[in-house]
Amino acid sequence: MVEETFRSRFRTEVDGSDAPPGADYHMFIGPQHPWCEEPAHFIIHLKGERVVEANIRIGFNFRGMEKAMEARTWRQNTMLIPRACGICSAVHQNIYVRVVERLAGIEDQISERARLIRMFSCEAERIHSHMLWYGILAHDAGFDTMLHISWRDREIIMDIVEDLSGNRVNPALMLPGGVKRDIPKEKADRTRPKINDLIKKVEYHKKVFVEEASIRNRLEDVGVLTKDDAKKTTPNGPTGRASGLPFDVRKASPYELYDQLDWNLVYYTEGDILATTLVRLDETLESLRMCNQILDKLETAEGELLARVRPRIPAGEYFGRGEAPRGEDVHYGIANGTDKPERYKIRAPSLGNIDATLKRMDGEYIADMPVVLRSYDPCFSCTNRVMIVNDTTGEKLIIGQDEFAHKAIKAKKYNRPFF
Amino acid sequence: MSNELKELEDILKITFSKDLVKEVKKVEEGHFDILTTPDKAYDLMKILTEEAGIYHLSTVTAVEREKEFNVFYHIQHRIEEEFREVPINFIVTGINKDKPKTPSLLDFFVAADYYERECYDFFGIYFENHPFMQRLILPEKWPDDVRPMLKEYGWEELKEITLGIAKQISEND
Amino acid sequence: MKKILVMTGEVLKNQAKGPVTKHVLKRLEENPAPEDIRTIPIIIEDRCILCGTCVAVCPTHCLEMEKDDKDNGMIIMHTPQCMWCGHCQTYCPKDAIHIDRNPATSVLFSYNVRQDYSILTAKGSFKGEKADKKIEEKVAKGGKKLEELEKFRSGK
Ligand code: SF4
Ligand code: SF4
Numbered sequence: 001m002v003e004e005t006f007r008s009r010f011r012t013e014v015d016g017s018d019a020p021p022g023a024d025y026h027m028f029i030g031p032q033h034p035w036c037e038e039p040a041h042f043i044i045h046l047k048g049e050r051v052v053e054a055n056i057r058i059g060f061n062f063r064g065m066e067k068a069m070e071a072r073t074w075r076q077n078t079m080l081i082p083r084a085c086g087i088c089s090a091v092h093q094n095i096y097v098r099v100v101e102r103l104a105g106i107e108d109q110i111s112e113r114a115r116l117i118r119m120f121s122c123e124a125e126r127i128h129s130h131m132l133w134y135g136i137l138a139h140d141a142g143f144d145t146m147l148h149i150s151w152r153d154r155e156i157i158m159d160i161v162e163d164l165s166g167n168r169v170n171p172a173l174m175l176p177g178g179v180k181r182d183i184p185k186e187k188a189d190r191t192r193p194k195i196n197d198l199i200k201k202v203e204y205h206k207k208v209f210v211e212e213a214s215i216r217n218r219l220e221d222v223g224v225l226t227k228d229d230a231k232k233t234t235p236n237g238p239t240g241r242a243s244g245l246p247f248d249v250r251k252a253s254p255y256e257l258y259d260q261l262d263w264n265l266v267y268y269t270e271g272d273i274l275a276t277t278l279v280r281l282d283e284t285l286e287s288l289r290m291c292n293q294i295l296d297k298l299e300t301a302e303g304e305l306l307a308r309v310r311p312r313i314p315a316g317e318y319f320g321r322g323e324a325p326r327g328e329d330v331h332y333g334i335a336n337g338t339d340k341p342e343r344y345k346i347r348a349p350s351l352g353n354i355d356a357t358l359k360r361m362d363g364e365y366i367a368d369m370p371v372v373l374r375s376y377d378p379c380f381s382c383t384n385r386v387m388i389v390n391d392t393t394g395e396k397l398i399i400g401q402d403e404f405a406h407k408a409i410k411a412k413k414y415n416r417p418f419f
Numbered sequence: 420m421s422n423e424l425k426e427l428e429d430i431l432k433i434t435f436s437k438d439l440v441k442e443v444k445k446v447e448e449g450h451f452d453i454l455t456t457p458d459k460a461y462d463l464m465k466i467l468t469e470e471a472g473i474y475h476l477s478t479v480t481a482v483e484r485e486k487e488f489n490v491f492y493h494i495q496h497r498i499e500e501e502f503r504e505v506p507i508n509f510i511v512t513g514i515n516k517d518k519p520k521t522p523s524l525l526d527f528f529v530a531a532d533y534y535e536r537e538c539y540d541f542f543g544i545y546f547e548n549h550p551f552m553q554r555l556i557l558p559e560k561w562p563d564d565v566r567p568m569l570k571e572y573g574w575e576e577l578k579e580i581t582l583g584i585a586k587q588i589s590e591n592d
Numbered sequence: 593m594k595k596i597l598v599m600t601g602e603v604l605k606n607q608a609k610g611p612v613t614k615h616v617l618k619r620l621e622e623n624p625a626p627e628d629i630r631t632i633p634i635i636i637e638d639r640c641i642l643c644g645t646c647v648a649v650c651p652t653h654c655l656e657m658e659k660d661d662k663d664n665g666m667i668i669m670h671t672p673q674c675m676w677c678g679h680c681q682t683y684c685p686k687d688a689i690h691i692d693r694n695p696a697t698s699v700l701f702s703y704n705v706r707q708d709y710s711i712l713t714a715k716g717s718f719k720g721e722k723a724d725k726k727i728e729e730k731v732a733k734g735g736k737k738l739e740e741l742e743k744f745r746s747g748k
Binding site: 072073075076077078079080162163165166167172175180181306 | 626628630649650651675676677678679682683691692
């Protein structure tokens, strides 16, 4: 039985009548706030400097994707599904194509090569997502140097992804039946030294987080989530693994070819923010090593890249799971024999982690709020880079978002081309 | 007694009393469906959580069938020594379409709170004994009787409602 | 002490190098975009048989086709709506449409109204005048986006 004290943090009354007794200040963060790019509304009840209870309201960025999927064909949905999340797009697509393959009954026709390329895409995504995250965490803790260092090094993996898939953030390599693009030998050879380089850099990042006192003191013993609390609030992914719940879908029920690779499950038992950070840092290293293994395997792996899938999917239902950078990602698909899904349910990992994260806040200082709330990795999209090529002169120019918007408005206003 | 039920009982190390479970299906190796009805769901989940020690709820899915609603509780049986999970789809079948009602399983999982409210929001399924059965995601001005995930509402209709709300707000400002 | 020395070294090095950003244009030339970067699609005209598969599979509905038979017809595209997903390339039976052949077309948005629509291919009798006229018609209406905006403002 769940005790009364463990009520969910999603219950907030609009008029504030649910404030806990003893709280004398109430802080409202969001839906629009410079700290938090995500549109969520946090309500934090304080007594003095200490947090009594933190609550949340969600629903400010509702896009109706599940309904939209019912109106599109299975083929078109392959490109809608990665848009569920800005940064873990590959894993959403991976689960989707596995659900479709299972429903169509062509699971065994997928070649080893296609599976390896899918895995590479997923792991590369995990690396860049984690690197982005601990950069921002350092920024929230007031350690901006680390932000710049980790984001600078993140460009290496972004270049790899761009080279292999043609896109920087949204690789969109997968299709039901296989993958869209191959990783030819030249590209693999180009990629290997970059990955080895990155391994050294991430090891250095880990050293900074472990040894540098100014950041370590900010994270250690802050926002502890004990194992018992974790069991009750059902966090998943790195949030759970930092509190001693050693479950990773890649190990727990292996999909693709994860059982053929040699890798370790990372978990810590401390449950504080430093543990979540270290879980992600270690995982980044594991993923980088996995990438190397995948590239080695690709040299000998054979097979067709794309098996044929009919547009009509026979009736059936399947529950697919996968490990996104943020945790366990869950899809449930129902087909009815036509070329459109009957129902498709998506549960992205962050929703399951919010309760546990807000539980961490109890009794903490308000000054630790940014670090603790960042710890579950609220995801936001980082497609901030725009490259403009003048097609007559071939001149190139890279500008930021603001300047781009400025130029675009001007161009629209005076009805003239961009340059 | 079916083989699947036996296998699941071996994994969970418990025995179900026969009348609680309607059917057990095996989806693939180590992945099961348990079917039950609304009046027995609470007791069955009590056995699963208290005797078998299941504590993780992945999500709750509501599905509209031709004559009834189904509610899926996707739970995981976790074996910590082997780092292994056994996904189980706990399916509450036969929920009446005119007055959709099913017991809330909030007593066993904190997470059921918002997942169940999401189903209430989109399908209008009422979870009995839930202390805070309110909207989770849809906007405050959304009409109460419109449950957008039901098949009777098309894309165009929903678009009209949404635009109507937007217009109403912009006029009030 | 050692730390401080290292830090001083870094500072001096960075001082000498100057800001990184001033080299941006130069660095861009050194690191060009990959050969097969995703862009808006182009059609190889001789191969296309106007079967309409690309129009049917496009998730954003940005392609439009008009044809009399397999030699007379055209495909036009609402350029800003394309998300470079490459479905059209994957499912084309004749391998006629490509999103990765011409990095120079990776113009993200073009706010020039004339360019909101572009002709991907125009064959036979649709070549030249007819295709131009069609685009002109679309542009005169103000493009898809403006059309929808008008509809919203008028409250219909
Ligand atoms: S480009 Fe390919 S898919 Fe599109 S109409 Fe031509 S032949 Fe058909
Ligand atoms: S790349 Fe994708 S969005 Fe663009 S035209 Fe092709 S199918 Fe449509």
